[in-house]
Amino acid sequence: MSLTGTPLFVTVIALTAIAVLLPLAVWSRMRGPAVVRAGGRVLMVVLAQALAVVLVFVGINRSANFYASWDDLLGTGDYVTAAKDLGPDGLGGAKAAERPKVRQEFRPADGLGGRVQWTELEGAVSGVRGDVHVWLPPQYDDPAWKDRKFPVVELIAGTPGTARSWFQGLKVHQTLEPLMRDGTVQPFILVSPRTMLLGNADTGCANIPGKVNADSWLSVDVRKMVTDNFRASPEARSWGVAGYSAGGYCAAKLALAHPDRYSAAVSLSGYNDPTLVPSSPVAQDPELSRTHHLLAMLKAAPAPPPVSLWLSGTPQDGYQAGLELKGAAQPPTLIHAEKVAGGHNIESWVRQLPQTFGWLGTQVKMP
Structure with missing residues (x-):
């Protein structure tokens, strides 16, 4: 059942x-x-x-899809087929252009509307196997846009959370579709991959040899699958990433770590310090928790990364983290900290979608 x-x-x-x-x-x-x-x-x-x-x-789980299956709930899911050391760039020595094209079959996502589809992806680089949900903007099938490529926003759920959570819980596509139709928000392809890869623990979106290559799953395998199967630009300037709660931390971290893959990130009620999630393997390793702290990443970068971050939340739930990063950032890194009312909940995050995706449209460029 x-x-x-x-x-x-x-x-x-x-x-x-x-x-x-x-x-x-x-x-x-x-x-x-x-x-x-x-x-x-x-x-x-x-x-x-x-x-x-x-x-x-x-x-509540039927509504928000925190757990998609009994395996998710019980922590018995098996989504890691290999976790070799892929090096500091997470590519394992293989550039995207050198790898064969990834061709996927997509099926309609039941209960999410006709424009949301999903596939089961075998990550050739990361060694992760998981579902990825994709929503195409209304312009995608418009004959006037048939030769155009589209920018992409990768959506990262919190923990617990599934690849459906942004669509079923936040209903992001229902909020944004009319705004894209009337030009208020730039059209984006929305991509939501599975992030619960180690049972029901939080991976911290990190590469941990011998355990999981969550970073490469999100920033390498999923990106290549999207550009190989849809009219999506591979350029970093046309890719953004957004997340809420633990997913907000991941979104900001991916952008700071990979300015060659993302140009902007939105963190809703996120944080800078991965030790705030004690169950994460990142939090349990002193060296990983130090090097994956967002402030440490920003300060340790060889040069200020050319990325823009939007961090929002209440004073103790995201906003202060944004102020800390803003205080440490130097151009061309741009940090926007937004104080909002409401709490750490879906309703608060849904209210922010028009504003945050409007902002993403100014940072993530049309090809």
Whole structure:
């Protein structure tokens, strides 16, 4: 029974209803010693409360898609087929132009609308296997645009989160499509890859030899798949990356680490310090946590990277991180810190989509 399917949801609703009604029906009819009657009543109350919690979890997960499967929830998914040392550039010595083209078959993503499609990608460089969801802007099929290439924004979900989370939870395509149609927001191809690769732990979007090459999965394999299968520019100036929560940290990190692949990043309620996620293998390694701190990356760069970052959130949830980076940045690195109302939640991030993607349109250029 699928974790996000209707049968499970209906089953949990039915069981919860039974658990709530059962005490009303048998409370005064229970027989036996007082201790037995008391124990039975306590068990019924606990069962009803537990099922109510399960019902809330299943309902929210169906809506936001934090976990796409039982494997995601239980941390038993196997998405890493190899994790060799790929070197400091994450390419393993093979340039993109030297690798064969990646040809993928795409299927409509159920429940997300006709323009969202997905594929299962075998990352030739990273050794990661995972699903990637792609949304094409309305101009993509317009005959007037048939010879045009498009800019791309790679979408990184938080942890927990799946490749569907940006579309099912934030409904990013539903917010942006009318804005792209009327010219308020530049048309982008939106690409959302799987980021939960080590069970339900946070990879920190890092390359960790022997464990996972999450950075190369996102910044090398997914990029090449998109440019090989769609009219997407491979130029860094036409690629941006956006994320929320842990995905916000990843988005900013990918742009700072790879100005040859991305020109701009949006971090919604992100952070600079990877140790804020103790379960991450990056946080558990003192050297990795030091070198993957965004401030350290910015200061250690041989030259200020030519990238633009938008970091937003409340004072203790993203905004302060933006101010810290802004204080350390030197041109051509541009940092915008935006203080927003609301909390660390989907509603807050959805409200920011028109503004942040409008900004991305000024930084990520049409080919």
